[in-house]
Amino acid sequence: MTTPTTSAPLLAVRDLSIDFITPDRPPAHAVSRVSFTLQPGEAMGLVGESGCGKTTLSLALLRLLPPQGRIVNGSVQFNGRELLALAEPEMADIRWRHMAMIFQGAMNALNPVVTVGSQIGEAIHRHYPFMSPPEVAARVAELLDMVGILGARADQYPHQYSGGMRQRAMIAMALACSPEIVIADEPTTALDVMIQAQILDLLDNLRRHLGLAVIFVTHDLGVVAELCDKVLVMYGGVTAEYADVDTIYNSPRHPYTQELLKAFPDLSKPQAALNSIPGYPPRPDALPTGCRFHPRCPLVFDRCRTDQPALLSVSPVWSSQQSSGYAGTANSKRSGEVRPTHLASCHLVENDK
Amino acid sequence: MTDQPLLLSGAAFWKSFRRNRIALAGLIMLALALFAAVFAPVIAPYDPAASVEITIDSIYARPSAAHLLGTDDAGKDVLSNFIYGSRVSLTVGIFASFISIVIGGTLGIVAGYLGGRTERVIMRFTDIMLVIPDLPLTVVIVAITKPRLLNIILVIGLIGWTTTARLVRAQTLSIKERKFVLRARSIGAGHFHILRRHIFPLVLPLLVVNSVLIISLAILNESTLSFLGLSDPTVVSWGQMLNYAFERGAMSSRAWWVLVTPGFGIVWLVLGFTLLGHGLEQVLNPRTEWHHLTDHPLMVSLPAFPETHP
Numbered sequence: 264m265t266t267p268t269t270s271a272p273l274l275a276v277r278d279l280s281i282d283f284i285t286p287d288r289p290p291a292h293a294v295s296r297v298s299f300t301l302q303p304g305e306a307m308g309l310v311g312e313s314g315c316g317k318t319t320l321s322l323a324l325l326r327l328l329p330p331q332g333r334i335v336n337g338s339v340q341f342n343g344r345e346l347l348a349l350a351e352p353e354m355a356d357i358r359w360r361h362m363a364m365i366f367q368g369a370m371n372a373l374n375p376v377v378t379v380g381s382q383i384g385e386a387i388h389r390h391y392p393f394m395s396p397p398e399v400a401a402r403v404a405e406l407l408d409m410v411g412i413l414g415a416r417a418d419q420y421p422h423q424y425s426g427g428m429r430q431r432a433m434i435a436m437a438l439a440c441s442p443e444i445v446i447a448d449e450p451t452t453a454l455d456v457m458i459q460a461q462i463l464d465l466l467d468n469l470r471r472h473l474g475l476a477v478i479f480v481t482h483d484l485g486v487v488a489e490l491c492d493k494v495l496v497m498y499g500g501v502t503a504e505y506a507d508v509d510t511i512y513n514s515p516r517h518p519y520t521q522e523l524l525k526a527f528p529d530l531s532k533p534q535a536a537l538n539s540i541p542g543y544p545p546r547p548d549a550l551p552t553g554c555r556f557h558p559r560c561p562l563v564f565d566r567c568r569t570d571q572p573a574l575l576s577v578s579p580v581w582s583s584q585q586s587s588g589y590a591g592t593a594n595s596k597r598s599g600e601v602r603p604t605h606l607a608s609c610h611l612v613e614n615d616k
Numbered sequence: 617m618t619d620q621p622l623l624l625s626g627a628a629f630w631k632s633f634r635r636n637r638i639a640l641a642g643l644i645m646l647a648l649a650l651f652a653a654v655f656a657p658v659i660a661p662y663d664p665a666a667s668v669e670i671t672i673d674s675i676y677a678r679p680s681a682a683h684l685l686g687t688d689d690a691g692k693d694v695l696s697n698f699i700y701g702s703r704v705s706l707t708v709g710i711f712a713s714f715i716s717i718v719i720g721g722t723l724g725i726v727a728g729y730l731g732g733r734t735e736r737v738i739m740r741f742t743d744i745m746l747v748i749p750d751l752p753l754t755v756v757i758v759a760i761t762k763p764r765l766l767n768i769i770l771v772i773g774l775i776g777w778t779t780t781a782r783l784v785r786a787q788t789l790s791i792k793e794r795k796f797v798l799r800a801r802s803i804g805a806g807h808f809h810i811l812r813r814h815i816f817p818l819v820l821p822l823l824v825v826n827s828v829l830i831i832s833l834a835i836l837n838e839s840t841l842s843f844l845g846l847s848d849p850t851v852v853s854w855g856q857m858l859n860y861a862f863e864r865g866a867m868s869s870r871a872w873w874v875l876v877t878p879g880f881g882i883v884w885l886v887l888g889f890t891l892l893g894h895g896l897e898q899v900l901n902p903r904t905e906w907h908h909l910t911d912h913p914l915m916v917s918l919p920a921f922p923e924t925h926p
Contacts, residue, residue, distance in 0.1 A: 325802055327798060327801065327802050355804040356804065358802050358803070358804055359802060359803050359804055360804075363802075364802055366795055366798070366799055367795075368795060371794060371795035371796065372795045372796050372798075372799045373796055373799075374796040374800075374813075374814050374817075374818075376817045376818060377813065377814070377817070382796075385800065385803055385805065385813070386803040386804070389803055389804040389805060390804060436799075
């Protein structure tokens with residue numbers, strides 16, 4: 264995990280913008296100019312409230328947007344290869360073979376009338392057409408074993424699985440072709456807390472063993488703190504803040520991140536009341552002028568209402584001062600490293616300079 | 617959620633089917649008809665194709681020991697004609713509805729899945745076919761192409777697919793939005809694979825139920841054509857029996873047996889298929905079952921106003 268940031272990234276997303284086109288209406292800007300990089304074996308958290316463009320962004324990486332969704336700008340490079348320029352058949356070869364996805368809601372992502380085993384085998388068969396049926400079956404059993412399901416249950420239908428098992432089966436399916444990147448779209452939604460912990464442990468173990476790069480799409484900051492190396496906080500389709508996990512938790516600079524962290528229960532201070540951010544994230548077809556967060560921001564001032572803040576690098580001095588008190592905590596695994604990127608889109612960051 | 621599998625296993629299907637009295641009644645009615653059609657040469661007392669010597673007494677003879685259902689205008693045994701007539705109705709019904717189901721199913725599933733221009737073209741064509749009155753069109757085509765059994769099957773089959781296409785399209789539209797289709801696409805599955813593997817199995821129950829109902833429509837169509845005189849003259853059919861009886865004075869001779877017998881046959885088959893279709897629908901689509909909520913006195917208290925209850 265301590266891959267030096269100087270090596271070529273596995274996935275480099277630059278200025279990715281996605282619009283939703285509806286006839287007779289101006290396009291809705293679901294995602295605007297989002298950039299990030301992912302190193303081999305790295306785990307990134309994609310965080311934000313519902314409707315912030317997280318799922319849209321992850322579907323766009325695989326070019327699986329619904330017909331109304333258009334990638335209007337930007338680039339997605341996988342191992343130096345521009346994915347947005349590929350023809351659809353070439354993209355179909357990359358999907359699942361190199362970049363797989365664990366879909367939100369395991370029940371809906373499994374066909375109720377096809378056995379789980381053959382749904383996993385489908386992916387293997389598509390990408391390794393020369394494998395014989397017994398070889399595919401053996402691989403399916405191996406995959407199920409990897410996620411802790413008895414191989415004999417491959418012949419069962421999704422309704423015979425419990426919720427947690429379905430989620431495990433979805434993970435097995437994502438790993439079917441040994442991809443380098445797995446996008447986990449809210450992998451633990453609708454599961455109870457014990458099962459959530461099991462699934463997250465499983466994902467983390469698999470990631471370490473297989474050297475996977477994982478993008479966790481979630482609104483659970485606990486998941487991010489535990490599993491991720493860095494965090495991309497999205498708000499209203501733009502990057503609010505982008506930094507390694509220590510920085511995000513210890514010295515968040517964007518008011519949205521700060522509010523989000525306050526809304527998350529701190530077990531060490533039992534008396535503190537939980538915070539919530541009043542209001543809702545903006546609809547992509549009715550974005551506010553200026554900063555997209557300004558209607559809900561506690562620190563709002565005049566400029567926020569008119570100017571959209573640029574994504575700026577946060578000065579490291581400030582950051583180190585703030586986080587000095589946390590030196591030596593469990594999460595400071597990057598201490599010996601070059602200064603990690605810390606970007607935030609807020610006028611307050613600019614004012615600091 | 618509709619997450620139980622829509623296709624039941626053989627044993628589970630039969631268990632559920634057996635409990636359904638409507639479906640069972642339809643099945644028994646059809647089994648009897650099928651038995652009569654297959655073993656017609658054994659059961660029928662006379663061969664309808666054999667020539668008979670006609671006397672004044674053998675025309676429209678009343679039912680007797682020799683002719684259990686009397687004779688018709690040509691002195692032929694009505695019971696034998698009736699038994700042989702079931703062959704035409706069943707053949708036309710099954711083959712014509714097969715053609716309709718294949719055409720309607722394919723067009724519906726393709727239109728629903730592909731959407732866009734393809735869908736618009738297919739569905740507008742379906743609408744046009746739907747608004748053309750079936751009977752005059754069938755009559756015209758059969759009259760032009762000569763009334764042979766094969767032609768009748770083709771014409772009925774090629775005209776009766778419109779409702780199937782619309783139903784299947786609607787079902788496909790809802791299935792293709794489900795997430796496992798997106799997952800299959802992201803795995804790299806092609807359109808054909810997704811249609812065959814993920815959409816068709818979920819459309820199939822609808823298709824089965826629909827085909828059973830389409831069969832009864834095809835049987836009625838065939839009888840109508842035959843009654844109007846557009847029947848294959850080389851084989852006996854119920855509609856043809858009615859046509860001869862109607863044209864050749866059965867009414868004025870008070871030969872009710874010549875009219876009632878083929879009419880009964882048509883009603884029997886159509887009713888059998890309709891009952892089977894409704895029964896199958898209840899078995900294959902558990903959501904149409906509501907009697908388990910109302911029939912059992914222990915489960916639900918009686919409604920306050922029984923007359924407003926469904």
